[in-house]
Amino acid sequence: MPFSDRVTSAWRWLGLEGVLLLAAFLCDLAVVLPASVDSLGPRGRDLLLLPGMVALGACALWARTRPAVAVFAGAATLFASTFLIRATDAAAYTTLLSHVSLSETVAGLELVFFCVRWVRWAESIVGTGTLVLATLLATAYRNGSDSRGLSETMLLGMVLLVAVVLAGLHFRRGQAPRKESAVRDLVREQWPLIGALSLPVFLELYQLLDSNIRALPALTCSLAAAATAVYATRRPLRAGLLLAGIISATSAALWIAPRQYLLGFGALPFTEIVAGIIVVVLLVRSVEPKRAWGAIALMSAAVAFTTLTTVVSGRGRAHMSDLRDLVIAAVLVLGIAVAAGLYFRARDSERRKVVEAAVADAQNSERMALARELHDLVAHHVTGIIVQAQAAKVIADQNPKVALEVIERIEAAGTEAMTAMRRLVGSMRAGGEAVTDQATMDLDADLRRLVESGHHGVPAEADVRVPADLPQEVARSALRLVQESLTNIGKHAAGATRACVLAEVRDGELHIRVADDGRQVVARPAGGSGGYGLVGMRERVELLHGRLAAGPAPDGGWVVEAWLPVEEQD
Known part of the structure; x- marks a missing residue:
């Protein structure tokens, strides 16, 4: 490995x-x-x-x-x-x-x-x-x-x-299942970032314990900055403006705090410096450049204001003679953060192009498979119908009884052709699985029917709160995600006694969550596994500019969550 x-x-x-x-x-x-x-x-x-x-x-x-x-x-x-x-x-x-x-x-x-x-x-x-x-x-x-x-x-x-x-x-x-909240979702999704930010927070906590209660407002500002950095993963522009206000308010908090509160020779708490770097990276990575640079400029002005007030008042450990070094260090840190944001932005663009190319290849493969399916299933029946119709036409005058038998065989062949066509169309509409052959494109009804009949022996619950006017591609992808997740529960969730399906629209996004209480097994599941289930789900979600998270739950089991925008994005 x-x-x-x-x-x-x-x-x-x-x-x-x-x-x-x-x-x-x-x-x-x-x-x-x-x-x-x-x-x-x-x-x-x-x-x-x-x-x-x-x-x-x-x-x-x-x-x-x-x-x-x-x-x-x-x-x-x-x-x-x-x-x-x-x-x-x-x-x-x-x-x-x-x-x-x-x-x-x-x-x-x-x-x-x-x-x-x-x-x-x-x-x-x-x-x-x-x-x-x-x-x-x-x-x-x-x-x-x-x-x-x-x-x-x-x-x-x-x-x-x-x-x-x-x-x-x-x-x-x-406990009874609780309704999901945005804060709980954010903590579950961004726990590595929260854990990393806890290190500078703990360091400032040591400074608070070594000083006195007057350092509490400064620690509060640092905690708010850390929370803002986590929030920036969802709303980076709004978080950047909020962090600028927190940094400006820190100047008053440092005026109250004892001089030894700041680490090293800095003029800002260490947590706020780390939070600022994270927010700048996220701004450059995901926000339009004009708006991103405006927010970065506002944050830089707040840093300059707080630094000057701290140095001039003598509350920090830095002096006026250190101001030049502080400016150089700030510019260097800002440059590193911007460079990291540009790197991630370029990588995201490259991944998007790769995904688009892969989707195009997959669509071409599907078209070729559809052509073969049409030839094998439909053309075979239609050709037989044509041949038998020509034979009936030839012998109709000579032997009407035989012609009638041929017509009956034509009717049977037509029925078989119609059955094959319906099966093919149903497979195309529902993603190729028998469990969704009866899909109606009413996501509420389709999900409830899927939960009732497609959980592979694991009892399932459905909490569906979706409007009827969802875009068709969003509804189709959501149905496919739930279907694949329930299929994986039947294959991989050993000892599972319950599966929960949640579908709701919140803040302009369709939130899909499928969870179970089973445990993973190392052995190969019955019927084998192609290994492309999560890959396919991630491609569907990225094609709609959504987000997907899949992994073990903290209290056991497996959780798959997806957020699909229901409104068109520029």
Whole structure:
């Protein structure tokens, strides 16, 4: 397997919870590694904090499949790490909770979340209580001196515990299916970007903990900038204008924040810099150049304004003598972001041309196949009809009885020809599958009929809310996507007990979602698989300038989602 494919596979395996753990662990490394070589205490002693962080993170990842066992293993790990730190006098530093690292805090919250979501009530209460007890022991026993106070830690820990328990109850299995929301769809689709943005957010969180509450407005602006960068994947132009306002508001937030809040010698929070790069890339990639450059100019003006106010007021770590270097760095970063956006724009154009060429080739192949089908099915019957009609004409006067028999055979041949023609037309209209031979092009009726008869032994539910005036090509593609998805459920979803089909029009797009609760199998499915199902679906969606997402669901099963524009695009 190529290295890039291995990285992609590992990234997908991590998921959002794994990426958050990785970001928190990298932030911990940024603190532990310098502390292990400083002049305070023996060299390398602080590295004894790492085994507990890694082990507790592994328990959090294990909780995705075995939450009941993982939560007790996490509590045991926290107990063992606490005794190791106490026995070796390692300096356990403070983050959100006193003497508990950020990665341990994130891992503990994820353990509670999975335990509340998936485990039975009795085991969930005992497991969560054991983990809370281990955390209290760690905060009180790891270091002899506590600069923050146990009461403050208990209050903050209680807030975090209540929040994560409520989140686990919200997603608890057995709950009735909820209506999809735009925010949930965006989080599910853009979780790698959210995980990547969590790293600079965690770094700023460290700065907030090292300073005081006056840095909270600046952190709030950074969180808003990160959310805007994620929103830019849907509406880049609107997100660019919004980010310009957030950067301008940051000048007031930095006026309140302490001077040591900014990282390095920057004049802007690191998260806002990263968010700005992402938004610029998306603007150049997908927005008309005239509008994109207008938004980029407005963002650049906001950056210049905030930088000047920060430098002139002396609130940041940069001085007037550093202004030239800051301008050069800003221009360099902007150039890199624009170059990346142009690269992605060119790649998208090239992929579009490749898809169009492939579609043209496929259409030509379909025309040739149709010509062969017409010759084999229709011409054969018509030729027989003509020959027998000529024979009946010759013998009609000589032997009327034989002519009548020939006419009966002509009638039978005509009936066979009509049946073959209807079968061929039905195959052309419905994509070649028998399950859609009776398609009416009424998407609501067709989808409900398809769900009732085409789930291959897996009970299915349909939630269809579509208007009757959908474009024919959109309705036909949506029907084909659902049909292929249900066929794949029957082939690949081992142990599936339910499939759910959602079709609704929202924000000018037809949203199709097909999900099951089965599990993937490595063995070859019955009847074989051509391996072109997802390729065909993606080509159909891209031809309509839509979006397609297919992959394993966080709580098991497989999900296929498509968004097809119902209005013509320029």
